[in-house]
Amino acid sequence: MRLKGKVIIVTGSTTGIGKAIAKRCVAEGAKVVLHGLEEDLGLEVLGEIGEKNAVFHCEDISTDRCPANLVRVAEKSFGKLDAVVNNAAWVVTSNVNNTDRAFLQKILDVNTISPFLLIQEALPQLAKTKGCVLNIGSVNAWSGEPNLLAYSISKGGLMTMTRNLGDVLIRDHGVRVNQINPGWVLTERERERKKEHGLSESWYEGLPPIYAPAGRILWPEEIAAASIYWLSDESGPISGQVVDLEQYPMIGRNAPKDTSTIK
Known part of the structure; x- marks a missing residue:
């Protein structure tokens, strides 16, 4: 029970990586504040892990009051806050030709600014427990794919924020800030996204080595x-x-000779 007694907010935890993190946290002894936009999916996750272990808050992470509401829910439900997992993100295609100001601002609001505001709101409670923040970024933060321009910019900003706050908050408040940059992950949304792009139902099976050297x-x-x-x-x-x-x-990386595309 590596997280026994800890209280953790996990944003974007109704599906995919966030859901998996929330479930694993509970399995390791933590209490969790689930969060997402889809009430039906959130209640489904809550049912899976049990109401004694979690509470669900349904709200757009980029609204003005969401950070304060999440911290309040944690305090009211479990009496304290030990950690924040900033996982909620908007993954959407864009490039230099179709990314306008409003679109880029929305991506930054969800993927970069909202995580900062939640850290800011949670800091007094995290300082009390000498807690931590885990930001879920993306390997696209390093440069990104051609059609993930705005998303990549937002994750690059998140990574810089992690480096900056990770230094400042440990010294001034005893709060650690770190980040995981996942690569290509087989989430429910990723399955659907690729199908919408015209790929087959089984697109993730038998991927070329250039995309998946391990075969998946x-x-x-x-x-x-x-x-x-x-x-x-x-x-x-x-x-x-x-x-x-x-x-x-x-x-x-040493790119494999097999550069065939995904079927």
Whole structure:
């Protein structure tokens, strides 16, 4: 029980990586504040992990009051707050030709600014418990794919924020801030996104080595397993660190000769 007695907010925890992290946190002994936009999915997750272990808050993460509401729910339901997992994000295609000011601002609001505001709101409680923040970024923060421009910009900003606050908050408040950058993960949304792009039902099976040297992409549960180290006391004083979770190096990789496309 590596998280026994801890209270953790996990944003965007109705599906995918966030859901897997929330479930793993409860399995490790934590109480969790679930969060998302889809009430039916949130209540479904709540039913899976049990109302004695979690509470669900349904609200757009980018609204003005959401950060304060999430912290209030944690305090009211469980009496304290030990950690925040900033997982909620908007993953949407865009490029230099179709990204306008309003679109880019919305992406930044959800993926970069809202995580900062939640950290800011939660800081007094996290300082009391000498808690931590785990930001869920993306390997696209390093440069991104051609059609993930706005998303990549937002995750790059999140990564810089992690480095900055990871240094400042551990010194001034005893609060650690770290980040995981997942690679390509087989979430429910990713399955549907690729189908909407015209790929087959089984697009994730038999992927070319250039995309998946191991023969498959990552599972949400594998990201969740890695998150427990950063949320637990096992990581000690480590702060301001960003860890890429992918099956090949993002910088300086030796691309395989097989460059066939996904079918």
